[in-house]
Amino acid sequence: MVKIKIICHGGAWSIPDEAKEKSLEGIRNAARAGIEVLKNSGKSEDAVVAAVSAMENDPIFNAGHGASLTRDGTVELDSMVMRGRDYSIGAVAALRNVKNACQVAREVLDSEHTLIVGPGASEFAKEKGFEIVDDSELVTPYEKAALEKIRNYGTGVESIFKAGDAHDTVGAVAFDGDGFACCTSTGGVTFKRPGRVGDSPLAGSGGYADGGAACSTTGHGEGITKALLAHRVVWGCGADQTRASKAVDDALDFMKTEIGSQGGAICLTRASYGVGFNTKRMPWCYISFDTETEEEEILVGIEPESLQQRDIPEITVIHH
């Protein structure tokens, strides 16, 4: 039996009721895009990019089309892909004028670099043949309104962070039967200063992958960076490959207690999957597929109650 699997998240924050259905639809579509890559013998690192691209293109999520705006009204994207087999990393930060930051990050993974930022990242994308687009192609009315609201109420970045409800990041983790990969992508927080980078493009913070596990995170970027949340989760999996959810919970608890920050994380090991968040909501979807029996399992959730599903041990899953 070879079980290939993917898990996706659509950001841990105070998602409003009216966005619930579209978020669930979007997260299912993303996981579906990723598992199809794996079913066609695609590698983990390409499956996560397919899943994250789907979310970047879906304006319900804050990445790519629908990304939060900087205080200048511009769009600056951050993304990272990491392949656990050889610890390869590709990442971009403060990338402008490209639709899918995760696809540029995927190109960096194949280069001799790990992280390219600012105008140099746009230059790299151009060299690799990516279409250069105007901000207007990435901006949604929702994000324009969000920026105006912050400006008018004068609350500033700090209060947004403190409210713990920043419109956030998307991510995916995949296992292709051989190795792991993770991908994370974000437009950051509304009203951020140009050049501000959170956790998403940073290995160990926004994501991490090694030979036995991979993780993607979401939440308060600065807090995640301080806690090195993704490395902490992957490290925790080393201790017990069967309880990825425990590794996620322990790392989130550490971040809340020690740093005072909230967020969420998803994780895969060979023997288990983990998903957790301590914000109001986080859309997530897990799909596994047995390449011999062709049985597929799908789990999806957005409310804290959905996390109870995690406790079904994989060995007794009900196949759909």
Place this chain on the structure above:
Amino acid sequence: MVKIKIICHGGAWSIPDEAKEKSLEGIRNAARAGIEVLKNSGKSEDAVVAAVSAMENDPIFNAGHGASLTRDGTVELDSMVMRGRDYSIGAVAALRNVKNACQVAREVLDSEHTLIVGPGASEFAKEKGFEIVDDSELVTPYEKAALEKIRNYGTGVESIFKAGDAHDTVGAVAFDGDGFACCTSTGGVTFKRPGRVGDSPLAGSGGYADGGAACSTTGHGEGITKALLAHRVVWGCGADQTRASKAVDDALDFMKTEIGSQGGAICLTRASYGVGFNTKRMPWCYISFDTETEEEEILVGIEPESLQQRDIPEITVIHH
């Protein structure tokens, strides 16, 4: 007894014979600048910035004045400061036109952000009152020649990395009797593409600090980022606070074996200090000062043989 201490490194690479004496002089000056801050009741995070500023201003080291040049002949600086007490981070990457990147990073630490990159970082520095300088004030004949050599021989970035002798990074770690801090700063590698960021400004890679230890790293930036070298060292110290050098060695061994990259690291815990490198040379200097007896200890080295000094347990150090 309260023992305050600082340890500095001036980069792990194939330092040529003719640069040895000046490197040793520079590393002593840096450690001296840092310990003076601690003696005057300064905090760890200010002591490491004083030490690193001294190295940034010394053209024998590759940071600030004397930084490696990009393929465009420009100077782009990366630096990070981290305070272990509260996990605060301040970092800048691809910063242009400022003399001391570590001092800008120190300002970011006091802001609501952790990392600011590219033109946004220069803008932040300007807002904070830093002098904006022309590249010509930071460029040395040595670095101009290094860039021309690479261009003429057409070896490119990859061969530089493979030779394992990239002109590298500086860093410092301090303990003020209460908490830890680390600081790392670099101009990156010669002929880097604009926007390329290595490990130095990334928490967990170029440095990390928590309540019990701190670490600064140097070497192949991409390899250090994949290994999350600094987080690995600090994590290793948690297991045995008396053997910081073992934590350093284990992490460097992991990076060499798993990633195929070389480098060096320095580290402090309450009970020990660690220094290690698997490159040809790395200048390092450790100074501790007992605030009651006013006894000071200085250890300094650059050759691999100097690492034997590490094995003197702190409890039996010979005071100078």
